[in-house]
Amino acid sequence: MTESVRSDTVMEVRDVSFAYPGKLVLSDVSFTVGRGEFVSLIGPSGCGKSTLMMVLAGLLRPQAGSVLAEGRPVDGPSGDRAMVFQSFALLPWMSALRNVMMGSAYRRNGRSRAHLREEARRYLELVGLPDAQDRFPHQLSGGMQQRVGLARAFAAQSEILLMDEPFAAIDAQNAEILREELRDMVARESRTIVFVTHNMDEALFLSDRVILMGTDPGRIAEEVTIELPQHRGVDTGTPEERLRYGEYRSQIWSHLRREVRRDRD
Amino acid sequence: MTDRVTVIMPDVSPVPEGEVERSRRTHEDLIPTPGFFARWAYILLPAVTMVLILAVWEIYARVKGINPLFFSYPSEIWRGFVTWYQGPLFGDLKTSATEFVVGLLLGAIGIPVGLVIGSVRRLSLALDPLINGLYSTPTLALTPLFVIWFGLGLQSKVAIVTILAFFPLVINTADGVRTVDRQLVQAARSFGAHRIQLYRDVIFPGTLPFIVSGIRLAIGRAIIGVVIGEFIASVDGVGYRIRAAAASFRTAEYLAGVMVLIIFAIALTSLLKVAERRLAPWRTDE
Numbered sequence: 001m002t003e004s005v006r007s008d009t010v011m012e013v014r015d016v017s018f019a020y021p022g023k024l025v026l027s028d029v030s031f032t033v034g035r036g037e038f039v040s041l042i043g044p045s046g047c048g049k050s051t052l053m054m055v056l057a058g059l060l061r062p063q064a065g066s067v068l069a070e071g072r073p074v075d076g077p078s079g080d081r082a083m084v085f086q087s088f089a090l091l092p093w094m095s096a097l098r099n100v101m102m103g104s105a106y107r108r109n110g111r112s113r114a115h116l117r118e119e120a121r122r123y124l125e126l127v128g129l130p131d132a133q134d135r136f137p138h139q140l141s142g143g144m145q146q147r148v149g150l151a152r153a154f155a156a157q158s159e160i161l162l163m164d165e166p167f168a169a170i171d172a173q174n175a176e177i178l179r180e181e182l183r184d185m186v187a188r189e190s191r192t193i194v195f196v197t198h199n200m201d202e203a204l205f206l207s208d209r210v211i212l213m214g215t216d217p218g219r220i221a222e223e224v225t226i227e228l229p230q231h232r233g234v235d236t237g238t239p240e241e242r243l244r245y246g247e248y249r250s251q252i253w254s255h256l257r258r259e260v261r262r263d264r265d
Numbered sequence: 266m267t268d269r270v271t272v273i274m275p276d277v278s279p280v281p282e283g284e285v286e287r288s289r290r291t292h293e294d295l296i297p298t299p300g301f302f303a304r305w306a307y308i309l310l311p312a313v314t315m316v317l318i319l320a321v322w323e324i325y326a327r328v329k330g331i332n333p334l335f336f337s338y339p340s341e342i343w344r345g346f347v348t349w350y351q352g353p354l355f356g357d358l359k360t361s362a363t364e365f366v367v368g369l370l371l372g373a374i375g376i377p378v379g380l381v382i383g384s385v386r387r388l389s390l391a392l393d394p395l396i397n398g399l400y401s402t403p404t405l406a407l408t409p410l411f412v413i414w415f416g417l418g419l420q421s422k423v424a425i426v427t428i429l430a431f432f433p434l435v436i437n438t439a440d441g442v443r444t445v446d447r448q449l450v451q452a453a454r455s456f457g458a459h460r461i462q463l464y465r466d467v468i469f470p471g472t473l474p475f476i477v478s479g480i481r482l483a484i485g486r487a488i489i490g491v492v493i494g495e496f497i498a499s500v501d502g503v504g505y506r507i508r509a510a511a512a513s514f515r516t517a518e519y520l521a522g523v524m525v526l527i528i529f530a531i532a533l534t535s536l537l538k539v540a541e542r543r544l545a546p547w548r549t550d551e
C-alpha cells in the first residue's frame with residue numbers, strides 16, 4: 001500500500017512466451033510484483049491467465065523469457081509460491097487439517113510435525129473453520145473447501161501466493177464474504193499476491209494494481225494502479241473515492257469489451 | 266367452472282410458555298428413527314432370499330423326487346459335505362487356500378507394475394497391446410504347459426493363479442493412475458512435493474479405488490484358476506475333489522464342493538466391500 005513497500009521487487013516476469021503445440025498462448029509477457037503487493041491479472045477467457053499462473057508456479061516451463069522469484073530464476077515448482085485453485089484441489093482422502101498441513105509438510109525446514117499441525121490448526125481458525133479439522137472435503141460446502149484451500153496456501157509460509165480464480169466456483173454470497181476475509185488476511189499476514197480473475201469488481205476490491213491482458217495471443221495490454229483505501233467497496237468511501245472507483249471500473253470494462261469483441265470477430 | 270380461492274388465516278392466538286416447549290418436543294418426534302427391520306434390512310433381506318430358495322429347492326426335491334445322479338438338494342448336499350468333512354476336507358481346503366493366497370500375492374506385483382506403466386506414457390503405449398492381449402486370452406489354456414513345467418504339486422496351480430491375477434491388477438492400476446485428477450497432482454507439486462511424496466499422498470490414494478476393483482477381478486479369476494488347475498492336474502484340493510466326486514457320480518458330494526466355493530467367494534467379496542469402505546470413505550459415504 002505504501003510507497004516504501006513497492007520498491008522491493010518480489011517477482012519479475014521477463015518477456016515470457018509460452019506455446020502449446022500449434023498455438024501461441026502467451027507472447028512477451030513482462031511485469032513485476034512488489035513486496036506486499038496485491039496484483040490482479042484480468043482478461044477475457046482464453047487470454048492465457050491460467051497458463052501464466054502455471055508458469056509463475058513453475059509447473060509449466062516457458063519457451064522464451066524467464067520468471068524470477070526473490071531474484072532467483074524459477075525452474076520448477078518449489079513451494080516457494082503457494083497456490084490456490086479455482087477447483088480447490090483439496091485431497092479428498094485427507095481431513096481438512098491434513099490438507100492444510102500439506103501446504104507446509106513438503107518443505108519442513110526442520111519444523112516438527114506437531115508444530116506443523118499446530119500451525120495448520122491456527123490457519124483453519126483464521127479462515128473461520130475451527131471445528132472442521134477432522135472433516136473431509138466432501139463433507140464441506142464449496143465455500144468452506146476454498147477456506148481450507150486458503151488456509152493451506154497461507155500455512156505454506158511462502159512469500160508469494162498465486163490464486164487462480166479462487167472464488168469463481170463459489171456462490172455469489174460466499175464469494176463476497178471470502179473476498180473480505182482474504183483482504184483482511186492479506187493485510188494481517190502481509191504477503192505478496194498474484195490473483196487471476198475475470199471479475200472486475202473482485203479485482204478492484206482487492207488489488208493494488210490490475211494488469212489487463214489481451215487475447216490471441218495472451219499478452220499484457222495495460223496496467224492500472226488502484227489508489228483507493230484498503231477498506232473499499234462500490235458504495236463505501238468518500239464521494240471522490242466512489243467516483244474514482246467508477247472510473248477504474250469503466251477503464252477496465254472498456255478494455256475488456258474491446259478484447260472480447262476483437263476475439264469474437 | 267368456478268375458481269375458488271381458499272384463504273388460510275394465520276393462527277395468531279397467543280401460545281403460553283409451556284406450550285411452546287411442548288410443541289418443540291413434538292417436532293423432535295417428527296424425525297423418524299429407523300425401526301428394527303429398516304436397520305437390519307441389509308442382512309435380513311438377503312437371508313430371507315437364501316432361506317426361501319433353499320426351502321423351495323428342498324420341498325420340490327422331496328415332493329417331486331430328484332434323480333440323485335443328475336442333481337441333488339440341500340439336505341443331501343449337507344450329507345455330502347459331512348462325508349467330505351469326515352474325510353479329506355481340511356487337507357483339500359489347505360491346498361486350495363495355499364494356491365489361492367500365494368498366487369494372489371505373487372499376482373499383486375501387478376499393482377506396482379501398473380503404477381509405473383500408468384505414470385510413464387511411453388511405457389503404456391509400448392506395453393498396452395501386450396497386456397490387453399494377455400488379459401483377454403484364456404490364459405487357462407496354458408495350464409497343461411505349467412503342469413509340464415512345474416508338475417502336479419502346488420507350483421503349477423500357483424503359476425496359473427498368479428498369471429490370472431496379475432493382468433487385471435496391472436490394467437486397473439494403470440487406468441487408475443491415468444485418471445487421477447491432474448489438478449491434485451499440480452497442487453501437490455506446487456507445494457513442493459517430491460516424487461515419493463506425490464505417489465504417497467496423491468497418486469496412490471487416487472488410484473486405490475481402481476486397485477480395489479482390480480483385486481475384486483483378480484479374486485474371481487484366482488478362484489477359477491485354482492479350480493480349473495486342480496481339475497486338470499492335481500492330487501488334492503477342492504477343485505480336485507469336485508472333479509473326483511463328479512466323475513464317480515457322487516453328485517451330492519460334488520455339489521457340496523461347489524457350495525464351498527460359492528460361500529468362499531461371497532465371503533471374500535463382502536470382506537473387500539468392507540475394506541473398500543474403510544480405505545476410501547470419501548467415495549462411499551455421500
